Every structure is written in C-alpha cells, then in structure tokens.
Amino acid sequence: MRAIILMFDSLNRHMLHPYADTFVDAPNFARLAQKAATFDNFYAGSMPCMPARREMHTGRYNFLHRSWGPLEPFDDSMPEMLKEAGVHTHLVSDHQHYWEDGGGTYHTRYNTWEFFRGQEGDNWKGDADALRGVRFPATLKTQDAVNRRYMTTEEEHTQTRTVDAGIEFLDTNIHADRWMLQIELFDPHEPFFTHQKYKDLYAHDYDGPEFDWPGYSKLIESEDQVEHARREYAALVSMCDFSLGRVLDYMDDHDMWGDTMLLVNTDHGFLLGEHGWWAKSVQPWFNELVRLPMFLWDPRTGDADTRRGELAQTIDIAPTMLRFFGLEPTPDMLGQDLALREGKKGALFGIHGGHVNVTDGRHVYMRASTDAANGPIEDYTLMPTHMRSRFAVDELTDWQPAEPFAFTKGLRTMRIDAMSGFRINSWQHGTLLWDLETDPAQTTPIADDAVEREMIALLLELLRENDAPESVYVRLGLPAHGDADESHLRARRDAQRAQAIAVPLPRRSELPALELLETPVHELLADEATHAVLVEHMPWLVTTELITATPWASVLGMAAAGAIDAGTLVAVADDLALVAAPAVVS
Numbered sequence: 001m002r003a004i005i006l007m008f009d010s011l012n013r014h015m016l017h018p019y020a021d022t023f024v025d026a027p028n029f030a031r032l033a034q035k036a037a038t039f040d041n042f043y044a045g046s047m048p049c050m051p052a053r054r055e056m057h058t059g060r061y062n063f064l065h066r067s068w069g070p071l072e073p074f075d076d077s078m079p080e081m082l083k084e085a086g087v088h089t090h091l092v093s094d095h096q097h098y099w100e101d102g103g104g105t106y107h108t109r110y111n112t113w114e115f116f117r118g119q120e121g122d123n124w125k126g127d128a129d130a131l132r133g134v135r136f137p138a139t140l141k142t143q144d145a146v147n148r149r150y151m152t153t154e155e156e157h158t159q160t161r162t163v164d165a166g167i168e169f170l171d172t173n174i175h176a177d178r179w180m181l182q183i184e185l186f187d188p189h190e191p192f193f194t195h196q197k198y199k200d201l202y203a204h205d206y207d208g209p210e211f212d213w214p215g216y217s218k219l220i221e222s223e224d225q226v227e228h229a230r231r232e233y234a235a236l237v238s239m240c241d242f243s244l245g246r247v248l249d250y251m252d253d254h255d256m257w258g259d260t261m262l263l264v265n266t267d268h269g270f271l272l273g274e275h276g277w278w279a280k281s282v283q284p285w286f287n288e289l290v291r292l293p294m295f296l297w298d299p300r301t302g303d304a305d306t307r308r309g310e311l312a313q314t315i316d317i318a319p320t321m322l323r324f325f326g327l328e329p330t331p332d333m334l335g336q337d338l339a340l341r342e343g344k345k346g347a348l349f350g351i352h353g354g355h356v357n358v359t360d361g362r363h364v365y366m367r368a369s370t371d372a373a374n375g376p377i378e379d380y381t382l383m384p385t386h387m388r389s390r391f392a393v394d395e396l397t398d399w400q401p402a403e404p405f406a407f408t409k410g411l412r413t414m415r416i417d418a419m420s421g422f423r424i425n426s427w428q429h430g431t432l433l434w435d436l437e438t439d440p441a442q443t444t445p446i447a448d449d450a451v452e453r454e455m456i457a458l459l460l461e462l463l464r465e466n467d468a469p470e471s472v473y474v475r476l477g478l479p480a481h482g483d484a485d486e487s488h489l490r491a492r493r494d495a496q497r498a499q500a501i502a503v504p505l506p507r508r509s510e511l512p513a514l515e516l517l518e519t520p521v522h523e524l525l526a527d528e529a530t531h532a533v534l535v536e537h538m539p540w541l542v543t544t545e546l547i548t549a550t551p552w553a554s555v556l557g558m559a560a561a562g563a564i565d566a567g568t569l570v571a572v573a574d575d576l577a578l579v580a581a582p583a584v585v586s
Contacts, residue, residue, distance in 0.1 A: 001299075001325055002173075003261040003290040004166075005182040005317075006247055007097065008240055009049065009189040010280075012265035013293035015237050024234045025201050025582045028245035032264060032295050035248070035257070037303035041361055042294035043347045044268050045314045048281055049095070050387070051352070052267035052314055057109065059318035059333030060407060064468045065380045066493030067352040067418060068387045070105035074409045076330045078318035080109040082180055087325050088112075088173075090166040093184035101385040110182070114165045116158045118147040119186040125150055136388075141213065144191060159187050163243045170250055179380035180321065183247065187240050190214060190270070190279070202231035214278035217560035220508040230272045257297065261324055263317065264295040265394045269579035275442070276504030282561060285357055286364050286430050286442050290349050300324065300339050309342025311361045334408040334466065346458045347364045348466070353377045353418060356476055357424040358459040364434040364442070365455035368494065369427035370477035377418040378471045380405070384414060386441070406467040428501055428562055447492035456484045500565040508556075513567075513575035517556040524555070535577040537568055 013019040016026055018033040019040075045055050046062035050069065054062045057077040071077060079089040091113040096104045099115060107113045121140030124147050134142045151157050168184035173179055173315060191213035204209040208225050212232040219226060244264065251257060269289045271277045275431040280289050294312070297304065298320075315335035322329050323337040336342060349357045353374065369375070380402055384391035402415040432445045433452055460478060474482040478488060511517060516530065521541065524530040534541055534555070555576075559569040 001178060001259055001261070002176075002256070003180040003263070003321060003324060004247065004251075005180070005184070005321075006183040006244065006262070006264045007182065008264075009184075009186050009264045010270040011188055011237070011240065011269060011293055012233075012269045012272075012288060013143045014269075014288060015234065016293055018295075019293060023202075025238050026241035028241045028248060028294075029295075031248060032244060034305045036264070036295040036297040036386075037301075037306045037308050039292075039294040039296070039308055039312055040309045041311045041343075042265075042292050043311070043313045043349055043359065044285075044290040044292055045347070047268050047285065047289070047349070049097050049353045050106070050268055053103075055314045055335075056317050057106065059315050059329055059335040061334075061348055061491055062252075062467055063350050063352045064348075064356075064463070064466055064472055065405070067172060067379055068102045069111070069381060069385055070102060070378075070383045072408075072413075073382050074333050074407065074411050076318075076332055077109040078321055079180070079182070081322060081327060081330075082325060083109070083111050085325065085327055086178060087394050088176075088179040089182070090114075090169050090179065091182045092116075092162050092169065093182075093186075094119050094162045095184050095186045096120060097387070100388050101390055102387040104385075105383070114138055114162075116161045116165070118151060118158045118191065120144060120191060122147060141191075144193075144213075148193060150553075151193075154197070156241075157193075157195065159185050159239060159243060163246055166378075167246065167250060170485060174254055178325070180325075185240065185243065188233060188236040188270070191494065192229070192236045194232075194235045194239050197234040199232075201426065202234050204228070209237070215560070216282045217277075217557075218283075218403060218505045218562060219276050219278055220560060222509060224274050226530065233270070233272055237363050242340055245265065257299070259299055261299060261321075262295075262297040263320075264293075265314070265317070266294075267314070268292070275502070281351060281354075282424055284355055284426075284432060285349060285351070287364070287436070287440075290357075296320075298324065298339055301341075308341070310341060311347055311359070312338060313347050313349075315528060332409075333560055339398040346462055348459075348462050351424060352379075353426075354424050355429070355432075356463075356472065358455060358462060359436075360455070360458060362435065362437050363451060363455055364432075364436060365452065366429075366432040367456075367459060367476050367478070368429060368431045368490065369475045370427070370490075371427070374425045374475070376425050376471040376475055378469060379416040379418045380413040380469060381416070382411065382413055384416065395419070405469075413534075421444060425563070428497070430498030430501070432466050432491035432494075432498055433491040445491065445495070445498060447495055449486070449489055449492065450487050452491050453484065453486075456488060460484065500567060501562055503566040505559055505569060511556070513573050513574045513580050514556075516576045516580060517569075517573055518554045521553050521555060521558075529579045530576060533572060533579060536575070537572045538564065 015024045016029045018038050051062040058075045083089050089110040091110045094116040096119050098107045121143040127146045206228045274288050277283045319329040319335045320338045346360050357366045399414045399416045401412045434442045
C-alpha cells in the first residue's frame, strides 16, 4: 500500500468546477473528481497554516489551547507513527513556515524531506542594499521582490521544483511498497506569483498598481483593482491545476490506482472581496474560508466519481492515513477514518483568540467574546515559540504551570497569558448564527433563540470533549459545567453591532480627507482640532492602550481591520474634511 497527499494552501473551492460554476480554467480538478470522492461538507478546524498542519499530524484541534506553534512533546504525529511502523514517509514542500520558529518540529517527523526556497518573503536570497533599513512586515514584500529575480522561468518557480521532487520520489520508489509521499505546495497562497502563460488565460485591461498581494483587511480598492487580484489568483490556481495534472498523469501512466491512496486537500480558503474582505484571520471565518475542497481516492472503498455529503474535517486525515496502513489511531486522536463514512454530529473551527465556531452541517454558530477586551486568552504549551520568533522574555515572566489536559500524557504545560491581537477580536463582529439552507452565501445572520440554544449545546458538548481550558468558557461567556440558559444567548443581543461592522467600507477613492485618514492616530490626537473629531466619534481612543501599542495605526487602517464600522469611518472622514478645509474669508 502506498499513499500520496497533495496539499495546497489557501485554495478556494468556489474557484473549482467540481464545486461551482467558475471562470477559472482548472480541468484537472474536474478530472480528479471523476477519479475520487468529492467531499461537499469538509471543514477546516484550526487556522491558519501551521495550526492546520498540527491537526493533520495529531488528529485533534489546535486552536482551543494555543496559537501558531510547533508540535508539542506530547503530540502524536501521524507521519512519525507511520515511520516507526516501517512506512517510509517523505515530504517535499515550498511552504517556508516549516522552517521558521513556529514550525520547526514538523518536517523532522518524516523519514526524509526536501524544501524549496523563495515563497512569500522567505529569507532566501540576500540583497543588502534592497533590504537595509526595511522593517517587518515591509520586509516580506521587499524580500519577495528579491526572490522573484531568481525564478524568472516556470521551471525555476518553487511550485514546479517541488512537484519535480515529488515525481522524482515516485520514479525512485515506483516498485517499492509501504510509503507515504506528501507533496505540499504553498500556492495559491498570496502573493499570486505566476508566469505569463497562466496570466494569459485571464487577459484583461488594467493599468493600476501592482496588486497580487492583498492585505488582511477590508476591501477599499477600486473595482478594477479587485478584479485584477481575482484574475491573478485565478492564474495561480490554473498553475496549481497543472501541477495536479502532473500527479494524475503519473498515476495513470504507472497504473497506481489499485493500491495507492490519493488525498488532495487544503488548509483554508482566501477571501477575494466576498463579504467585503480580503484574505483571512482578521474577520469571521466565513464558509469561503472553512468549507474546503477535499478529494479522496481510497482503494479500500473504491469511491470514484462520487459526492460525499457527510460532515468531515482536517482532524480526520491522520486516522484515515493510519488505518489505511493498518495502524490504529491513538486515544488522543478525535478524528475518524473517512473510509467509515460516518459523519460528525458537529465540527469546531476557529483561530486562537477569535470566534469559536461550530457547525452541524446546516447551521453555523460563531460565538464571540463577551466584551471588547476579548479575554482571557491563554497559551498552553511546552514549546513557547510564535510564528517567526521565540516568546519574548516579558511574555514568559509570569507563566504558571497548568494541570495536565486529557491529551498531554500527564504533563503539565506552561500557562501563558497571550497577547490579544488588535486585528483578531471576535467581539467587534458579534456572535453570529447562520442558516446555510436558506442563506448559503452567509449574507444575513439570523436571530433564532431556539436554534441558538441547540448550537450552544452542541458547542459545549464539543468543547468538553476536547478538554477546552477554563479561559475559553470565560471569554465566550459560557458555563464550563452544566447547561446554558436564556442568559447565554447572544446573537440577538449582538445583532446591531454585527450589522454595523458588516457593512462594506467605501472605496478609498470615495473618502474625503484621505491624507488625514491615513495619518497615524497618535499624530491626530496631538492636534487640538483633529483630536476633537476623533474623541467625538471614538472616545475609547483616549482610554485604550491600542495607540501606545501600535503608534502607526490610522483611522483608515483601523476601519480596514474591522475595529471601527463604515458609519464611523464616514463620519470621521466628513468631520476631518471640515477641519482640513481652508477658512472661508467673508
């Protein structure tokens, strides 16, 4: 028995013909659907990148207990379990987060691995003059521009080189048994970097600024700029489709379908203007982000050219792969073998410190924090690293030993107060309840007390099954023990705030006093006239630590992050325009 995982990053199912009527040219995904089972209700769990990969290894959620980080000493790792059982596991990837502080324990769980440098500002090629004096996060785009100079042809693109390495592994091991190959592509994650032949598939008139790397924010760009980004993304999806075709061709040419599993998946999607947002992480986790494309050819079941509608998730991948090779999942793995075709009663999903979400397949319930402080948030870890750094000394000064969780194998972890990110705050969006049967695009949240109580009960059941820490219940305003009652209902209570923040922002070109809107807020507060405008519309500015913590924040930046609603932005802009207008001489 052999297995291939082909994993993409930020792949949207609504851009693929097996799932939608789309303008994207991706014939190999349609071809894949004929050869495999297409999952219609496959959800992400923990977001974004490395939290999702921790789930693939461990078969359990990450986001309830810690933020982005490495595998923990107590984690069960599916590739490592296969390795120890004599199944050779090989990883080829251009996903640079594996080689940062927050991902450093993943690739070493495989027997062998290869990495290809250059994606998304990877610290790869050195150009001292270009990079000197540039500070993070601006370093990402500067470094990316340097890296692209070394990928001037499609053959040099990291995606191509990664698939080349995967094909090389197949050539080497085509007659061997008991191996698992994971071909993991960073694309179509931003930036949307492709070569001309893929761009030519989506030719269009555009004379605006370079824009293949949208920010994690609300949409304020012009419509032609938005359409340009969508076409740049589509071009990259077409390149991913070509890479998929290379793998399918190899399996066809070498008659591998009889004994080789093929699993094609992604970690999450990417918003391209839907709901008035770009990207991910800083907004509610809409279905475009979490209802994922997922395809599985499993020789045990022989499901080809079929649709599967049961509720499934990323945490199911590890048990599926282990069972395929005759191994049993560990007791700490809460996912299930997809060959069993047993749908879940409910699925949790979210990001550490954001909404805690649950779906039963029809309804989606997004539970927000009970107050604007969005706390408490705690990390429980024995591996205190962030995405690109170690935990700072001041973060570790007051850590406390926590009692063991059910899955830590008797170990006590470090309980660390987490920094609540300004850009990830569920309170500002409110608690949201959606009915996917009547509103599949999630345009209008509902306030139905009976349904909310049912979803709270499901949420509590799953939180307890996953041994969620006490701080999660406190932040969400839910009982850690016992049943919820009417006092715990929030969707109706939060509706006005949720509706206000959901209104799309005006386009940048439509706003008056744009220069002042983009001026750092601490500078506006230092001026008497502009100070008065800000305090009138945003009185909390003078009492929050936000401006001290992020002195570069602007009014427009806060609106793009979802910290203030469109109505407040327009009111501030109008009053700032009056302040900026020259005095009228009588």
